[in-house]
Amino acid sequence: MAITRLMQAGAESGSLLELDSTGGAGASIVTSGQKTGARAFQASNAGANTSYFLQNIPATRQIRKGCYHQITLFNTTSPYLTFLSIRSAGGELIGLQYTSVGNNLSLMIAGVAQATIPGYTLNVLRHVAIDINIDASAGWAKVYIDGVLQLSFEGNTGNADIITDWFGKIAGSGGTGTVTYIFDDIYIDDTTGEAATAPPVLRFYYVTPNANGNYSQWDGSDGNQVDNYLLIDEIPPNSDTDYVETNVVDELDSYNMTTITLEAGQQVEAIIPFAFVKRAGSTEEIALGTRLSGTDAVGSDQAPTTSYNFLWERQTTKPGGGAWAQADIDGFETVLKSRGSY
Numbered sequence: 001m002a003i004t005r006l007m008q009a010g011a012e013s014g015s016l017l018e019l020d021s022t023g024g025a026g027a028s029i030v031t032s033g034q035k036t037g038a039r040a041f042q043a044s045n046a047g048a049n050t051s052y053f054l055q056n057i058p059a060t061r062q063i064r065k066g067c068y069h070q071i072t073l074f075n076t077t078s079p080y081l082t083f084l085s086i087r088s089a090g091g092e093l094i095g096l097q098y099t100s101v102g103n104n105l106s107l108m109i110a111g112v113a114q115a116t117i118p119g120y121t122l123n124v125l126r127h128v129a130i131d132i133n134i135d136a137s138a139g140w141a142k143v144y145i146d147g148v149l150q151l152s153f154e155g156n157t158g159n160a161d162i163i164t165d166w167f168g169k170i171a172g173s174g175g176t177g178t179v180t181y182i183f184d185d186i187y188i189d190d191t192t193g194e195a196a197t198a199p200p201v202l203r204f205y206y207v208t209p210n211a212n213g214n215y216s217q218w219d220g221s222d223g224n225q226v227d228n229y230l231l232i233d234e235i236p237p238n239s240d241t242d243y244v245e246t247n248v249v250d251e252l253d254s255y256n257m258t259t260i261t262l263e264a265g266q267q268v269e270a271i272i273p274f275a276f277v278k279r280a281g282s283t284e285e286i287a288l289g290t291r292l293s294g295t296d297a298v299g300s301d302q303a304p305t306t307s308y309n310f311l312w313e314r315q316t317t318k319p320g321g322g323a324w325a326q327a328d329i330d331g332f333e334t335v336l337k338s339r340g341s342y
Contacts (some may be wrong), residue, residue: 003194005314006063007055008187008272011039012206014236015276023275024050027168028129029252031119031184035068036203043168046181047135052168053183059161060190063338064199066129066188067167071098071122081172083181086132088160094132094141095170107143107151108250110158125182131191134158135182145200163297168226174266176337180277202269205260209233213254213333218244247342253335254333256289261326268324279304289311291333295319301339 009018011029016022019041025043029152034040045051057063071083077265084096092116096109098120105120106113129144143150165188169179185203208227216225221243230256231242244253273288288311289298297320299313318328 002100004190006057006188006190008202008204009041009311010036010206011041012037012203012204012308013310014234015041015310016041017106017276019053020056021054021055024169026051027053028270029215030182031070033125033184034069037206040068040182040184040206041186042180042182043167046178048170048172050149050167051181052170055165055167055188057162057165057188057329058143058190059163060192061134061161062132062190062192063162063165063188064131064191065165065186065188066127066199066202068125068127068182068184070125072182081179082170083167084128084130085166085170086130086162087164087166088134088158089163090160090269091189093134093158093160094130096128096130096143105143105151107153109141109153109156114153114189115143116229123143127201128174129201131199132157132162132194134160134162140196142196144197147201148199200269202214203266204272205328207257207259208235208301209255209334210211210258213256213335213338214256215252215335217248217251218253218336218338220244224312228253232276239276239278244336246338249338249340249342251281251338254335256333259330262329268329270314270316271318271324271329271332272312274310274312275332275336276308276310277304278306278308280306281342284338286311287337287339289335289337290315290319292319292328292331293334296335298335303340 027043030042043051062066080097080099085092086094097106102118103120106116106117127146131142133139134157136159142152220231228244237306265333285301287298302311318324
């Protein structure tokens with residue numbers, strides 16, 4: 001069976017629209033505490049108040065999720081707080097809960113702690129991953145901390161589709177202090193049909209346009225097609241003022257990109273071109289891709305909404321075939337192609 005990427009986010013765009021929505025108050029993007037790049041997601045609120053992020057998931061019974069996570073402050077008068085909640089339409093299926101007495105981390109199934117480890121200390125950035133199968137008899141939920149299995153349950157994990165992932169300050173027993181959570185390098189995969197396995201530890205680096213590429217066919221908001229890259233390089237996107245647009249099918253725009261230097265032992269799993277995009281009508285579409293050494297690799301047609309949002313195309317091989325390497329990161333272009341009808 002195939003593993004399908006459902007989402008990834010690293011806050012590097014500077015926009016909360018990398019995720020579907022927020023709950024409570026205090027959900028924001030910050031420039032401290034991150035694992036990768038310059039930004040991270042933060043959920044922070046006091047007492048029993050909530051502060052969390054919500055990601056919709058196409059209905060499924062089996063997923064894996066990974067992210068870097070840190071509890072940066074906790075009021076010890078509050079006995080417990082839930083910071084991860086995998087949910088059906090009827091409520092929480094599986095959660096992760098932190099308890100101040102003993103610094104316990106518990107795996108919750110239908111609201112009951114099924115496995116607990118002590119000593120989950122504060123102010124330490126860790127990679128937390130969870131592999132889940134929802135089944136009334138043969139389900140599982142396995143939690144990995146920094147790649148090591150720490151909590152495990154097998155048996156009845158419920159009998160309803162997963163449809164949302166909540167993470168942050170979701171529920172708790174009150175108290176007066178402020179709890180702050182940091183999340184970075186988040187991803188969710190649909191793993192339907194796969195055996196239980198440790199989710200990978202992934203990081204999401206961000207590169208930005210730094211010159212026009214091979215194609216300059218879209219029109220800039222400045223009234224020309226010169227230096228279009230300068231109209232789409234803002235963080236966060238300044239979509240109402242600086243943008244590129246077209247009303248002609250199969251027009252191409254492309255941009256040379258900045259680069260990153262891989263750390264020792266790192267390899268590239270995918271390049272993910274994305275666009276912050278909206279359409280004016282109901283039939284316009286866009287396709288995203290890359291260009292390398294004179295070869296284009298453009299993905300499937302996608303339908304934007306009439307409000308700005310992110311669309312992306314995950315490319316596990318480079319144009320022309322083969323794995324991505326440092327030289328490819330240094331030399332590729334991001335490609336936009338207008339599709340649909342106008």
